[in-house]
Amino acid sequence: xxxxxxxxxxAQALRELAExxxxxxTTSPAVRERHGQDESWHAPAPPDAVVxxxxxxxxxxxxxxxxxxxxxxxxxxxxTSLEGHIAALHGGVCIDMSRxxxxxxxxxxxxxxxxxxxxxxxxxxxxLKDTGLFFPVDPGADATIGGMAATRASGTTAVRYGTMxxxxxxxxxxxxxxxxxxxxxxxxxxxxxxxxxxxxxxxEGTLGVITEVAVRxxxxxxxxxxxxxxxxxxxxxxxxxxxxxxxxxxxxxxELLDEVQVRGVNNYSKxxxxxAPTLFFEFHGTAAGVAEQARLVGELARDExxxxxxxxxxxxxxxxxxxxxxxxxxxxxxxxxxxxxxxxDVCVPISRLAECVVATKRDIEQSGLIAxxxxxxxxxxxxxxxxxxxxxxxxxxRAAALNDQVVRRALAMGGSCSGEHGVGYGKLEFLEPEHGExxxxxRTLKAALDPLNLMNxxxxxxxxxxx
Numbered sequence: 372x373x374x375x376x377x378x379x380x381x382a383q384a385l386r387e388l389a390e391x392x393x394x395x396x397t398t399s400p401a402v403r404e405r406h407g408q409d410e411s412w413h414a415p416a417p418p419d420a421v422v423x424x425x426x427x428x429x430x431x432x433x434x435x436x437x438x439x440x441x442x443x444x445x446x447x448x449x450x451t452s453l454e455g456h457i458a459a460l461h462g463g464v465c466i467d468m469s470r471x472x473x474x475x476x477x478x479x480x481x482x483x484x485x486x487x488x489x490x491x492x493x494x495x496x497x498x499l500k501d502t503g504l505f506f507p508v509d510p511g512a513d514a515t516i517g518g519m520a521a522t523r524a525s526g527t528t529a530v531r532y533g534t535m536x537x538x539x540x541x542x543x544x545x546x547x548x549x550x551x552x553x554x555x556x557x558x559x560x561x562x563x564x565x566x567x568x569x570x571x572x573x574x575e576g577t578l579g580v581i582t583e584v585a586v587r588x589x590x591x592x593x594x595x596x597x598x599x600x601x602x603x604x605x606x607x608x609x610x611x612x613x614x615x616x617x618x619x620x621x622x623x624x625x626e627l628l629d630e631v632q633v634r635g636v637n638n639y640s641k642x643x644x645x646x647a648p649t650l651f652f653e654f655h656g657t658a659a660g661v662a663e664q665a666r667l668v669g670e671l672a673r674d675e676x677x678x679x680x681x682x683x684x685x686x687x688x689x690x691x692x693x694x695x696x697x698x699x700x701x702x703x704x705x706x707x708x709x710x711x712x713x714x715x716d717v718c719v720p721i722s723r724l725a726e727c728v729v730a731t732k733r734d735i736e737q738s739g740l741i742a743x744x745x746x747x748x749x750x751x752x753x754x755x756x757x758x759x760x761x762x763x764x765x766x767x768x769r770a771a772a773l774n775d776q777v778v779r780r781a782l783a784m785g786g787s788c789s790g791e792h793g794v795g796y797g798k799l800e801f802l803e804p805e806h807g808e809x810x811x812x813x814r815t816l817k818a819a820l821d822p823l824n825l826m827n828x829x830x831x832x833x834x835x836x837x838x
Contacts, residue, residue, distance in 0.1 A: 381462070384440035385420050388464065391432065395423040395470075406445075406465045409452040410512075410700070412711035412761055413797060416458035418445055418465040425470045427543065427551070427582045434580060435549035437464050438825060444547075445827050446576040448489065448518025451510075453714045454795030456522065456575055460829035466580060468517055474498045475583065482588045483540055483557055488517025488581050495586075504588040507532035510791065511697040517581045522793040523573030527696065530616070530749030531623045531655065532589060534791070539572050543583035547821040555585060570816070575793055576827035578820045592655035595623075596665060597689045598680040600672050601647040605629055605732055605744075607675040608648040609725040612748045614671050616721050620664055624653035625749040626696055629732065632743035632756075635702030640695040645678065651696050652680075653689070696745075703743040703756035710741075713757035713770040715798075717781035718790030721751045727784060728753060731777050738773045740766070752790030779804070794831045802832070 389396045397403075398420045407417035419442075424430045437444050443463025450457055459465065468489035476485045479502045486495060493513045495506050508519060510526035518524075520542065525534035532538070541555025555561075555568040571578060602608040612625055628636065628649045636642055650672070654664040669680060683692045695702075704712055719727045728744065735742045735755070746753025755777065757770040778788045778801050788794075788801035803810050813832045817824070 381419060381440065381442055384436055384442040384464065387436045387440075388420065388422055388433065391436075392422050392424075392429075395425075397421050403465075406447055406450070406467065407457065407459050409450050409455060409457050410712075410714075411453045411455060411797065412713045412759060413455040413458060414761070416455075416460050418459035419462045421447075421465045421467055423467050423470050427471075427545070430466060430471075430545050430580055430582050431549050431551060433464065433466055434545050434547070438548055438823070441823055441825065443825050443828050444580065446517070446521065446580045448515035448521075449491070449513070451512035451514050452518070452522060452795065453792045454789070454797035456793060456795040456827070456830060458796065458829075460796065463825075463828075468515060468582075471582065477502060477504075477588075478557070479504060481557060482590070483585060484588055485583060485585045486516050487583055488515060488520075490516050492516060492519065499588065503591050505591050506538070506586055507589050508535055508538055511700075516584045516586065520572050520581055520584050521574065521576050523791070525747065525750075525752075525791045527624045527626055527693070527747055529747055529752075529791075530625055531621060536569065536572055538587045539568060539584060540587055541585040542568055542571050542581055544571055544579040544581050546579045547823065547826050552579075557585065573793070575795065575831045577817060577831045578826060580826075592623075594658040594661045595653065595655055595689065596661050597624075597651070597653040597683045597692050598665065599644060599649060599651055599683075599692065600680050601645040601649045601678045602672075603647070603676040605648045606725050606729050607677070608650050609728050609748060611650060611668075611672050611675045611677060613721055613724060615668055616749060618667070618671070620667050621656070622652060622664065622668065622749060623655040624651065625747075626651040627728075627744070627746045627748040627753065628696075628699065629744040631706070631741065632699055632703060632745045635704075635706045635743055636695050636699055637702075639702035639705040640698050642695050644681075650677075651692065653693075699743070699745045700756060703745075703758065706743070707741055707758040709760070710758040711761050713759045713767070713774070714754065714792065715757070715774045715777060716746075716752060716754040716790050716792045717778055717786055717788060718750070718752040719781050719784045719786035723784040723786070724748060724751050724753075727781060727786070730780060731755070734773055734776050738769055740769060740773060742773065747790070750790070751786070754792075796830050799831075799833050
């Protein structure tokens with residue numbers, strides 16, 4: 372899409388930013404291209420410039436310059452999103468937060484920390500190494516904490532520790548006019564005012580730029596064990612998940628890979644798992660508690676025909692197992708070299724999970740496409756990586772039709788069009804079917820906080836173009 376900012380205003384904003392930030396401002400085509408492309412199949416939409424702030428006050432200055440000249444603003448973490456969140460659909464300035472990467476405070480006694488938005492989850496956990504605490508939200512990619520808050524990320528551990536919604540205690544945000552607000556606090560509960568923290572968690576940069584995040588920490592478990600178990604059918608694997616959750620067994624992770632995805636994992640990660648529907652488990656707790664959880668889940672799995680568990684108890688074995696799971700996206704791509712991943716996800720009530728996954732598998736077979744299934748099924752969330760040639764418009768259309776089938780079935784089951792990928796501009800069409808009249812209220816909030824529609828325009832609520 373074209374840049375709708377008046378040329379003289381956009382040029383003035385770029386001149387002011389270049390003068391202020393020097394070498395931390397660039398219009399290099401290669402840098403701009405990289406900052407307009409996420410991990411999805413969506414075509415790149417580069418910004419007009421990229422700037423690298425080092426402090427909160429510098430973000431304020433950038434936003435004020437852009438607001439005065441009506442220049443769109445796109446916040447950027449590391450670019451691992453999957454629905455076109457960072458595409459500069461109307462041009463503008465990309466604020467790369469990677470140099471705001473300080474851990475500002477750790478309050479071990481209160482089990483919380485405050486970090487700048489550019490801190491990554493692995494960086495935070497490395498900083499916490501000697502405290503007996505860790506930050507559990509694990510989307511797979513080493514995403515920034517600010518980006519994870521902006522997209523309401525979750526991941527493999529959500530079934531036990533929750534998503535970013537549950538683990539963000541407060542935020543520092545620069546609004547569209549350059550004002551700064553602080554939301555939330557370190558107290559574990561408050562009954563005062565609107566919950567602005569939850570408003571900005573998941574707002575995808577459309578309401579403001581997050582510069583600092585206060586997060587909840589958790590104790591490192593005394594004992595951890597992980598296992599892999601193959602099943603005779605997809606339904607048997609999913610039924611094991613449902614029974615496990617309904618039995619109240621506190622698994623830390625429970626992940627599903629169909630046989631196609633397992634083939635991709637073996638191909639990419641050089642593993643040798645049986646090419647069958649497979650569950651990856653992890654158990655946290657005391658040594659006795661972990662053993663009991665594993666025993667109970669083992670009995671449930673055997674009832675559904677699950678093969679013998681392959682255990683990983685040493686840290687390096689567990690890391691290798693979960694790295695293979697985290698590489699599932701690239702494993703899927705390895706099944707068709709040169710293809711891009713048309714990635715989608717849905718989330719349904721746990722009672723409808725087996726029905727939804729089995730029906731989705733049937734849809735994939737009928738489409739004639741290669742589309743591995745992988746999911747954080749402990750909370751009813753699963754993903755497809757539909758392998759497409761982006762230059763083949765017919766194939767992309769079939770992938771879009773498959774995505775539409777899967778999403779609309781999930782919505783009909785009382786689910787969501789995205790459990791964790793977010794909306795970006797890739798899933799805009801499904802917001803009204805999911806939210807109904809509430810979408811109009813979202814647009815009202817967007818207009819109130821960003822009347823010029825400068826904050827990541829064209830995403831999430833589809834307001835008008837910048838004006």
